[in-house]
Structure formats: structure tokens, C-alpha cells
């Protein structure tokens with residue numbers, strides 16, 4: 453797949469999913485749900501301030517008859533109710549509405565009602581690139597400073613998503629600020645170990661190389677210019693960033709500087725979780741719903 457249009461052409465033939473939205477009283481969230489419903493991808497259980505949800509829905513001419521509303525008093529209650537719907541099997545997908553990322557993730561990780569599976573949870577973003585392909589970015593939202601084991605799990609979650617979008621053996625660039633191993637830079641040490649583990653078949657299903665800087669991970673020209681010989685350089689499908697600061701800034705640079713279309717979900721839980729920035733457009737939220745629908749096949 454090269455675009456979100458191509459993703460839609462695939463997702464439209466999947467059975468519609470039920471999505472539980474934690475704090476749905478937001479215009480962009482409801483716009484995205486409206487479009488995803490009209491295009492046959494989901495029906496929703498909208499959790500949040502009922503009066504506000506109905507008011508916003510009416511202002512965007514959204515018909516609520518095919519959706520359910522659960523009235524809640526505050527964000528915590530909305531997150532808990534929405535997460536419970538998924539853990540009880542009443543919804544296939546969870547979506548972050550107008551709540552902070554940390555608020556919903558705390559409930560997702562709750563030992564009693566949460567959605568843990570034993571796997572590391574991680575954020576996977578997918579964006580349209582100028583390189584004629586969809587590219588994945590991980591982790592922009594969940595793992596603050598993952599260690600080596602964490603990075604392996606983060607890669608595996610991204611590989612699952614890559615497969616669903618038609619990339620069978622994704623090329624993973626382990627990003628750093630430089631392309632050589634520097635003992636003072638932990639990201640480059642982790643990159644070297646991950647590359648060797650991949651070469652020896654200890655991590656399967658992907659071709660992993662690094663450290664690579666962002667320029668030579670993406671651009672064949674940049675890689676050639678810097679004389680980098682690598683099975684990944686210039687052709688990366690997955691960008692693994694060293695920590696959440698790098699990931700979140702790159703995610704927002706893609707949106708606000710490059711102005712590329714993007715989608716984001718959390719993988720590794722009982723269901724995919726649609727997780728965009730609160731400030732992301734309804735289009736980004738719609739694309740993320742599509743991505744979650746696709747990823748729920750994993």
C-alpha cells in the first residue's frame with residue numbers, strides 16, 4: 453500500500469468493527485466516527501458527556517441512531533467504561549477521544565480491567581511519504597526510554613502492522629544521530645546489537661539495520677552520498693526511534709512541518725487502540741480507525 457486510499461480499498465471489504473470511544477465529546481473524533489460509519493468500517497459506542505456528544509453530533513449532522521452512548525461524568529470514568537467494553541468483548545477496538553494519552557494508557561494497563569496480554573504495548577504510526585510508500589514510525593507515544601528488550605518488542609509490534617499493510621519482510625532502520633557505533637551514545641549501541649541479532653536470525657520477520665540517521669534511512673541519495681552500504685539504508689519501511697521524545701517530535705513534524713497524512717495505533721494489547729494526538733485532524737483519526745480495523749486481524 454502506498455496511500456490511505458489504498459488502505460481504504462482493502463479495509464472496506466472487512467466486516468465492520470465495534471469501536472469504543474473514551475471521551476467522544478469532540479468534533480474531530482465524532483467527524484472521524486461519522487465518516488468511518490458512513491463508509492462501513494465501524495459502528496461506535498460513544499462514551500463520555502452525553503449532552504455534549506449529542507450537541508456536537510447535531511452540529512455536524514451526525515445521525516446517532518446506529519451508535520450507542522454511555523454517559524459518564526469525567527475522563528477517568530469514560531476511559532474505564534470504554535476499556536471495559538473491550539475487555540468484556542463488547543467492542544473490537546478502543547479509541548482515545550478527548551483525553552490525555554497518559555490518562556487512557558493508565559486504564560489500559562490496569563491489572564483488573566485493562567487490556568494487557570503479556571506483550572509490550574507500543575505505538576505504531578503510519579504515514580504517507582514522498583518515497584511512494586507508507587512508512588511506519590515507532591514509538592511516538594507509549595514507551596518513554598525503552599531498553600534493548602523493549603525495542604525488540606516494539607519492532608515486533610510494528611512488523612505485525614507492516615504485514616497487514618502488505619510489507620512481508622519490512623526493513624527496519626534503527627535511528628540515531630549518527631551512522632557509526634559510538635560507545636557514548638546508547639542508541640547506537642542498541643542499534644548495533646539489534647542489527648547483529650537480525651543478521652543471526654534472532655529476530656525474525658524483518659531486516660534490521662542501524663544505527664542510521666533519518667536522512668540515510670529514507671533517502672537512497674543520502675545513503676550513497678555518505679557511503680553507507682546497508683540492506684535498509686534508503687529503503688526503510690519502519691523507523692525505530694530511541695525514545696519517546698524523538699518519536700513524538702518526529703510524529704508531529706510529519707504532521708505540522710511535512711504536512712503528510714498520518715495514522716496511529718497502540719499494538720500489543722487485547723485489541724488495537726486508536727491513539728492520535730488530541731490535536732490531530734478528523735482525517736488522521738479516520739485513517740487511524742482504518743489502521744486499527746486492519747490491525748485487528750493480527
Ligand SMILES: CCCC(=O)OP(=O)(O)O
Pocket residue numbers: 551552553575592593700703716727728729730731
Ligand atoms: C501519537 C501522539 C500522541 C500525543 O502526543 O498525544 P497528545 O498530543 O494528545 O498529547
